[in-house]
Amino acid sequence: MSSDLDRRRLLGRALSFGALGLLGGCNFDHPNHPDLADRFLHLLSRWNDRVQAALFDPATLAPTFPAAAITRPPRFNAYYTIEHVRVVDGALWHLDLFGAIAEKRPWRLADFRAAPQASQITRLVCVEGWRVIGQWSGVPLGWFLRRVGADLGARYLSFRCADGYHSSIDMASALHPQTILALDFLGQPLTPPFGFPLRLRIPTKLGFKNPKSLVALGVTNRYPGGYWEDQGYNWFSGS
Amino acid sequence: MAARPIHPWPLRLMHWLNALALVIMIGSGWQIYDAHQLFRFTIPPSITIGEWLAGAIAWHFAAMWLFVLNGLAYLVWGTASGHFRRRFLPLSPRAVLRDLWLAATFRLPHRPGRYNAVQRLLYLGVLACGTLSIVTGLAFWKPVQLWWLSDLLGGFRETRFLHFAAMSGIVAFLVVHLVLVAAVPKVLAPMITGGRLHEESVP
Known part of the structure; x- marks a missing residue:
């Protein structure tokens, strides 16, 4: 990752989204208050963790x-x-x-x-x-x-x-x-x-x-x- | 049988789910592209999805499930219902050239529920691009676990170019698709309501 400071400032808005912003409903800027889209993406990311763990072959x-x-x-x-x-x-x-x-x-x-x-x-x-x-x-x-x-x-x-x-x-x-x-x-x-x-x-x-x-x-x-x-x-x- | 829909409901449902999936996949894919550009251009961030790389990746790998599962459902439905056979076949280079010439001279008629040879070629082409985007995406996502797929496609960097090419093919299709819908707006309503097709116009 680069050290781009702008990126770090986005810390709380990690998963907020640009062009589809209107679909997200409330758009909290604080990581402790994720909006609907953030919650959905976290859920899918956890699911993808499980899929990848199943796909991982130790050999x-x-x-x-x-x-x-x-x-x-x-x-x-x-x-x-x-x-x-x-x-x-x-x-x-x-x-x-x-x-x-x-x-x-x-x-x-x-x-x-x-x-x-x-x-x-x-x-x-x-x-x-x-x-x-x-x-x-x-x-x-x-x-x-x-x-x-x-x-x-x-x-x-x-x-x-x-x-x-x-x-x-x-x-x-x-x-x-x-x-x-x-x-x-x-x-x-x-x-x-x-x-x-x-x-x-x-x-x-x-x-x-x-x-x-x-x-x-x-x-x-x-x-x-x-x-x-x-x-x-x-x-x-x-x- | 007086009438049946131009577009049966499973097709309409899958069409709009695919539209949603494509918008998210392409928009987030463009943001991911910008994180490490393949060519000497940046895609304007204002038309990308995800705001930054982590958000874009999260969207990309969420919408991929919709894109892939919806695409599989479409393949199963299209094969089982005879939709592919009725709508996309037969297809010959001669018919494509004939219809291209008719279209260029504005003599190609629009027949509801029936695709001309150019449409058939374009639909099959975009299906091939969609399939290529999934295969190359898998290979680029898992170059270790799916090393054989990565090798088959020419290697790690090559899969990224192929993934970009597949996206470009889909976007080119969408441009033509949307221009044609704008030119012949009466085709839009049946994709929502289903429309009614009279038996005499069925091939």
């Missing part, structure tokens, strides 16, 4: 690509512009764990470096319609969840980022073999704009479901929502 892999297909330079994208990227100190950084996890001891960078690694050259598809191909490597999320004793029967994984961004995914997608906690891009540690020191890389979902610079990971049965999801973007957003 279907996202397409992989040759190294020559990698997009260079990589494309930066966040809810702010690149000069506002928050730089995390890798020596002090740790990932906090919360929710239905047996061993909640925070993980440091060295812990992740010592864990098994997997690499992938996959396509990142943005909700806007563009795509880039990149090479990410890191710790398979399924391995990590088992290692820390997460409740694999829980419904949601919740992610919090250093910049205040947050998102969440379903457990089935979290356990997909290509879902990784990425440390490296093109064989080098992630740079701050691209999620240093640790980001979620999940090629079975749209780009905004790949939160960067993670500071906390939780397992929960309570719907956690997310930065864009709360503004009206479809939660499941599977690819």
Whole structure:
């Protein structure tokens, strides 16, 4: 997503609509008072979550690509512009764990470096319609969840980022073999704009479901929502 | 049998449901297009639906159910009732050329309940575009789960161009459709009331 301030100002009117405005009846400008159209669209979006979860096949892999297909330079994208990227100190950084996890001891960078690694050259598809191909490597999320004793029967994984961004995914997608906690891009540690020191890389979902610079990971049965999801973007957003 | 409707009620119902679905699908699709343009033009936001990308996507993926389910009902009804066979067939290139020439020289008569060869071609064409829009839309929405469909259509970016092409075909049809209704306004009422068709004018 771009950092367009106008867009952020539309926060409360996420689902209000232009040309069909007359059909909507009352048009509240506050997210706590969604109008009829907002309610209808939320209902359909929840239905589409369920359809996508049913369509999701844990064994279907996202397409992989040759190294020559990698997009260079990589494309930066966040809810702010690149000069506002928050730089995390890798020596002090740790990932906090919360929710239905047996061993909640925070993980440091060295812990992740010592864990098994997997690499992938996959396509990142943005909700806007563009795509880039990149090479990410890191710790398979399924391995990590088992290692820390997460409740694999829980419904949601919740992610919090250093910049205040947050998102969440379903457990089935979290356990997909290509879902990784990425440390490296093109064989080098992630740079701050691209999620240093640790980001979620999940090629079975749209780009905004790949939160960067993670500071906390939780397992929960309570719907956690997310930065864009709360503004009206479809939660499941599977690819 | 003295008379039967020009447009039976299931057809009228599906026609107007489809009109609603198309307006929402196209309007929200244009807003989605603007988020990442394929060509060097922006579609004026004033004629789009959804106000911003999230709203447009929500509308697009809500109305798609109406568009697809209504379209499936139409296919089943059209096949089972014989509507397709009666209205769209036979169709030959020679008949299309003949009727095009008659239309160009303003000698093509309007016969209620009966489509000329050009109309048949246009209706079949827009049905093909509608089908293409759904297939390409599915492939662009689910390039991982439906990777085989995405591959079949030429790849991820290609499906987006094809989706745009299908929309363009539908919009081109709608322009012709609406211009013709404006030119021959008496065809509008039967699409609402059903109209009455006398047996002698039935093919």
